Amino acid sequence: AQSVTQPDIHITVSEGASLELRCNYSYGATPYLFWYVQSPGQGLQLLLKYFSGDTLVQGIKGFEAEFKRSQSSFNLRKPSVHWSDAAEYFCAVGGGNTGTASKLTFGTGTRLQVTL
Amino acid sequence: DGGITQSPKYLFRKEGQNVTLSCEQNLNHDAMYWYRQDPGQGLRLIYYSQIVNDFQKGDIAEGYSVSREKKESFPLTVTSAQKNPTAFYLCASSITRTVGGYTFGSGTRLTVV
Numbered sequence: 001a002q003s004v005t006q007p008d009i010h011i012t013v014s015e016g017a018s019l020e021l022r023c024n025y026s027y028g029a030t031p032y033l034f035w036y037v038q039s040p041g042q043g044l045q046l047l048l049k050y051f052s053g054d055t056l057v058q059g060i061k062g063f064e065a066e067f068k069r070s071q072s073s074f075n076l077r078k079p080s081v082h083w084s085d086a087a088e089y090f091c092a093v094g095g096g097n098t099g100t101a102s103k104l105t106f107g108t109g110t111r112l113q114v115t116l
Numbered sequence: 117d118g119g120i121t122q123s124p125k126y127l128f129r130k131e132g133q134n135v136t137l138s139c140e141q142n143l144n145h146d147a148m149y150w151y152r153q154d155p156g157q158g159l160r161l162i163y164y165s166q167i168v169n170d171f172q173k174g175d176i177a178e179g180y181s182v183s184r185e186k187k188e189s190f191p192l193t194v195t196s197a198q199k200n201p202t203a204f205y206l207c208a209s210s211i212t213r214t215v216g217g218y219t220f221g222s223g224t225r226l227t228v229v
Binding site for chain 1: 164218219220222225
């Protein structure tokens with residue numbers, strides 16, 4: 001069964017500091033990996049996704065993530081955090097079978113707090 | 117603009133009553149999903165549908181029911197059999213022919229009073 005672990009429940013960083021959010025996954029085949037962001041009381045917005053190819057993927061809002069197959073990880077990074085980045089971040093893994101619903105399994109989320 | 121609309125944003129229900137949450141999309145997506153979100157537990161899949169008139173149970177389907185009579189609509193009914201229905205409910209949709217990720221609605225917060 002597929003699963004996602006986000007080991008950090010809550011992270012606090014200063015504005016302008018760098019950020020790395022950890023994500024480890026378990027999946028029996030080539031995974032499709034995603035990072036989503038959620039503001040309080042809102043739905044989730046897709047930040048970036050990895051299907052194949054270059055293991056460093058760029059997303060919106062200056063975020064990037066690196067797929068490391070040997071470590072089963074897909075960590076999210078940002079060089080300089082802005083106060084508006086404060087939100088909850090979810091990592092997700094899904095299957096690659098086309099023609100079927102791409103059920104995603106989500107991690108439990110990491111809440112990011114940004115101090116000024 | 118295309119998107120997913122969930123209504124209402126806030127919903128209050130008395131114990132023992134059924135309630136239906138609406139989810140409509142105009143993205144022409146084939147698949148639709150319902151997730152439940154509780155603090156510290158992430159998103160858990162309730163039901164999903166790949167095509168009209170067909171749907172499958174997710175991980176926590178007990179106490180819930182759905183229908184998919186139209187491609188655009190995937191309503192969720194929270195029945196009185198659901199023991200702990202207070203939660204934030206999220207609807208999503210996706211294309212089934214490629215794994216492109218989900219588009220989410222803005223959610224419905226259900227509170228049992």
